[in-house]
Amino acid sequence: MTTAQNPVSYVAPTDLLKPEPAPVSDRGAYGWARAHLFGSVGQVLLTLFGILVVLAVVPPMVRFFITDAVFIGTNREACLPETVGRPVGACWPFIAAKWNQILYGFYPADERWRVNVVYGLGVVLLIPLLIPRAPYKRTNALAFFGIYPLISFVLLTGGDLDMRSFVLGWIGLDFGVTASANGLRLTFWLQFLVVTLLAMASGMALAPVFGGERRAVALGILKAFAVVGIVMLAMDFDFGLPQVETRQWGGLLVTLVIAVTGIVASLPLGILLALGRRSELPLVKYSSIIFIEFWRGVPLITVLFFATYMLPLFLPGRFTIDGLLRALVGVALFASAYMAEVVRGGLQAIPKGQYEGAMAVGLRSGLMMRLVILPQALKLVIPGIVNNFIGLFKDTTLVLIVSIFDLLGILRASFTDPAWATPTTLFTGFGFAGLVYFVFCYGMSRYSMALERRLDRNQRH
Amino acid sequence: MVHSFKRILLAAGVLALGVGAAGAATLDDVKARGALNCGVSQGLPGFSNPDDKGNWTGLDVDFCRAIAAAIFNDASKVKYSPLSAKDRFTALQSGAIDVLSRNTTWTMSRDTTLGFNFVGVMYYDGQGFMVRKSLNLKSVNELNGASICVQTGTTNELNVGDYFRTNNLKYELIAFATIDETIKAYDSGRCDAFTSDQSQLYAVRLKLTNASDHVVLPEVISKEPLGPVVRHGDDQWFDLVKWSYFALVDAEELGVNSKNVDQMVSSPNPEIKRLLGSDGKFGEAIGLPVDWVARMVKQVGNYGEIFDRNLGPNTPLAIDRGLNKLWNKGGLQYGMPVR
Numbered sequence: 001m002t003t004a005q006n007p008v009s010y011v012a013p014t015d016l017l018k019p020e021p022a023p024v025s026d027r028g029a030y031g032w033a034r035a036h037l038f039g040s041v042g043q044v045l046l047t048l049f050g051i052l053v054v055l056a057v058v059p060p061m062v063r064f065f066i067t068d069a070v071f072i073g074t075n076r077e078a079c080l081p082e083t084v085g086r087p088v089g090a091c092w093p094f095i096a097a098k099w100n101q102i103l104y105g106f107y108p109a110d111e112r113w114r115v116n117v118v119y120g121l122g123v124v125l126l127i128p129l130l131i132p133r134a135p136y137k138r139t140n141a142l143a144f145f146g147i148y149p150l151i152s153f154v155l156l157t158g159g160d161l162d163m164r165s166f167v168l169g170w171i172g173l174d175f176g177v178t179a180s181a182n183g184l185r186l187t188f189w190l191q192f193l194v195v196t197l198l199a200m201a202s203g204m205a206l207a208p209v210f211g212g213e214r215r216a217v218a219l220g221i222l223k224a225f226a227v228v229g230i231v232m233l234a235m236d237f238d239f240g241l242p243q244v245e246t247r248q249w250g251g252l253l254v255t256l257v258i259a260v261t262g263i264v265a266s267l268p269l270g271i272l273l274a275l276g277r278r279s280e281l282p283l284v285k286y287s288s289i290i291f292i293e294f295w296r297g298v299p300l301i302t303v304l305f306f307a308t309y310m311l312p313l314f315l316p317g318r319f320t321i322d323g324l325l326r327a328l329v330g331v332a333l334f335a336s337a338y339m340a341e342v343v344r345g346g347l348q349a350i351p352k353g354q355y356e357g358a359m360a361v362g363l364r365s366g367l368m369m370r371l372v373i374l375p376q377a378l379k380l381v382i383p384g385i386v387n388n389f390i391g392l393f394k395d396t397t398l399v400l401i402v403s404i405f406d407l408l409g410i411l412r413a414s415f416t417d418p419a420w421a422t423p424t425t426l427f428t429g430f431g432f433a434g435l436v437y438f439v440f441c442y443g444m445s446r447y448s449m450a451l452e453r454r455l456d457r458n459q460r461h
Numbered sequence: 462m463v464h465s466f467k468r469i470l471l472a473a474g475v476l477a478l479g480v481g482a483a484g485a486a487t488l489d490d491v492k493a494r495g496a497l498n499c500g501v502s503q504g505l506p507g508f509s510n511p512d513d514k515g516n517w518t519g520l521d522v523d524f525c526r527a528i529a530a531a532i533f534n535d536a537s538k539v540k541y542s543p544l545s546a547k548d549r550f551t552a553l554q555s556g557a558i559d560v561l562s563r564n565t566t567w568t569m570s571r572d573t574t575l576g577f578n579f580v581g582v583m584y585y586d587g588q589g590f591m592v593r594k595s596l597n598l599k600s601v602n603e604l605n606g607a608s609i610c611v612q613t614g615t616t617n618e619l620n621v622g623d624y625f626r627t628n629n630l631k632y633e634l635i636a637f638a639t640i641d642e643t644i645k646a647y648d649s650g651r652c653d654a655f656t657s658d659q660s661q662l663y664a665v666r667l668k669l670t671n672a673s674d675h676v677v678l679p680e681v682i683s684k685e686p687l688g689p690v691v692r693h694g695d696d697q698w699f700d701l702v703k704w705s706y707f708a709l710v711d712a713e714e715l716g717v718n719s720k721n722v723d724q725m726v727s728s729p730n731p732e733i734k735r736l737l738g739s740d741g742k743f744g745e746a747i748g749l750p751v752d753w754v755a756r757m758v759k760q761v762g763n764y765g766e767i768f769d770r771n772l773g774p775n776t777p778l779a780i781d782r783g784l785n786k787l788w789n790k791g792g793l794q795y796g797m798p799v800r
Binding site (some may be wrong): 075076080081082097098100101104105106107109245247309401403405409410412413414415416417418419421422423425426 | 503504505506507510511512513514515540542543544545548551641648664667668669670671672673776777778
């Protein structure tokens with residue numbers, strides 16, 4: 001500030017030199033091209049090569065998928081060169097005709113609204129979960145990971161599992177009651193009640209041995225059984241929905257069910273396995289190692305094949321597990337073994353000082369992992385985790401070999417429909433499938449990059 | 462270690478057989494379940510493939526629908542298991558399906574050592590040749606010196622060699638790893654002829670740039686009798702499936718079809734009366750009501766109708782009936798008499 005009493009000794013002249021714009025060779029489109037496309041002889045060659053590749057690939061694809069393509073029609077006639085009178089590219093009416101199968105497989109037409117509800121609910125719950133700023137994260141996560149799978153299960157299968165015996169029934173104690181209402185059997189729920197009470201009683205009896213408080217232990221057991229009971233009640237209750245066997249599921253529905261189950265199950269399982277592998281308890285450590293190495297050592301096809309065709313031979317009598325469920329369990333265990341190694345990589349990257357610091361402030365090992373180590377380790381391995389997710393999403397196509405018709409499987413079956421057999425049906429179908437897989441995988445990839453940037457904001461080196 | 466593993470496998474095998482044998486009364490199981498479990502292919506044009514509405518259609522599918530019509534008077538009470546060539550037999554052995562209606566070639570080893578019974582031949586297939594119409598060929602024997610496209614590693618490849626050598630014909634085989642590559646090569650003119658099983662040739666023809674420029678030669682050079690299969694150990698079920706097939710063929714021979722079956726019930730022809738149950742109680746011998754054939758024909762049609770609907774001249778496949786004509790029309794389809 002200058003005043004008359006305290007004149008400053010120097011005032012900068014106001015007529016400073018105006019900044020010159022950067023030389024023409026460094027700015028604008030020309031400058032950018034010079035810097036990025038034609039900076040050196042090597043770059044020039046690479047650029048030319050790139051342009052050639054684009055010219056060789058893009059125009060034929062545009063011609064096949066758009067310019068020469070047929071968009072309207074009701075059967076193969078519409079896509080034949082004889083009918084159209086010119087070379088024909090993609091036969092899009094084929095995709096339109098098979099659209100319902102692509103989305104729902106062989107799901108009965110009258111029941112497809114159930115799949116739509118599951119799709120819609122999934123989107124509604126997932127989007128706010130993925131947006132960092134959206135509120136109510138805890139409630140949202142509980143809804144998506146806890147309640148949504150239950151609703152989906154009941155909607156997609158029809159629920160009404162007709163559960164008959166719970167623990168006691170297996171040893172012949174079924175109280176001899178046959179009454180049932182709304183799909184719920186009295187004997188099952190009597191057994192459940194008795195088991196709950198027994199568990200609470202034994203919990204109270206044993207609590208002092210382990211230094212717990214009787215009331216708290218009993219209450220904890222009651223809560224656990226209540227949650228299990230509510231889940232079973234929902235699955236057992238007859239909501240009046242017709243049953244739809246999983247063999248009728250197909251298309252995108254199956255692809256998403258397998259991929260989402262695999263993704264959601266593999267992360268927590270993988271974290272547990274990774275922690276187990278680094279545990280100092282030999283039993284935990286070696287069982288984790290054996291599990292991981294076994295599942296990483298066999299191909300997914302073998303796992304699926306074994307689960308589908310060999311397992312029934314070993315199971316007693318007429319005891320069967322649903323085919324899709326077997327594939328789901330196989331995929332989840334397989335993916336978790338891979339996930340475990342990714343997470344272990346993250347754990348190893350955390351400096352020892354972090355562990356020591358956490359211990360120094362008095363954290364027990366569980367809290368140390370939860371509050372200090374895992375948040376850092378998981379952040380480090382986001383690319384690896386998402387890599388696994390993407391791989392898993394694409395691996396779901398392998399279920400075709402065990403007669404589960406996923407998106408690709410349903411398209412392959414549709415290729416054999418004589419009403420749509422044309423020279424280009426096959427390429428149209430595969431082109432479309434490729435597009436669908438790309439949309440999902442690229443979406444996951446972009447989201448993980450955004451997530452990395454957000455979590456990395458204060459730590460960029 | 463090896464021994465113990467073998468023992469486990471053996472035990473598993475015995476267990477599987479035990480399970481199969483335990484469900485001996487297949488018809489009772491089917492009735493209790495309320496649906497027929499039918500093994501079909503994962504997609505073979507005209508034999509079993511999903512249509513636009515997601516329903517399985519085709520010759521093999523219609524046979525299962527006919528059995529369901531005979532048992533339940535409702536052709537829709539079928540649950541389809543689309544099976545790959547590898548696991549079709551496991552599925553039948555383990556009892557996962559009641560009948561395998563999946564273009565399976567009737568061979569001695571399958572009929573005997575695998576523990577199956579073939580009920581008949583739904584479709585007489587055989588290896589044939591497709592050529593361009595412009596070549597003006599009438600017979601395989603005019604293919605002397607031709608180049609022939611074939612998928613490698615198939616019996617088709619071996620059959621061509623055998624046949625051409627036996628008949629002193631010159632030929633050049635051009636083999637490809639997959640069927641789609643083979644089609645493409647033939648379509649682009651790399652070979653004069655394309656060989657495969659005839660049923661497949663007709664399906665392949667639809668994928669060529671100009672389907673009507675190609676023709677399937679009438680002769681076949683190998684025997685591929687395709688038929689439905691059931692497990693050993695339940696003769697009543699075997700009879701039921703076998704006679705369902707015979708009855709469909711008999712119905713065509715006697716002129717009973719889905720449109721006239723209601724009038725035909727009162728026909729004076731004794732053969733028709735026996736077939737449709739207005740004379741005698743033949744259905745009861747296989748555990749079905751007397752009108753079992755009428756139910757099948759009414760809902761699914763006779764053999765000829767089934768063939769025409771799925772493979773016939775009005776379908777894109779337009780397969781020539783050839784060997785699958787009735788015996789009295791120059792073919793091999795011969796239904797044993799209901800009497």
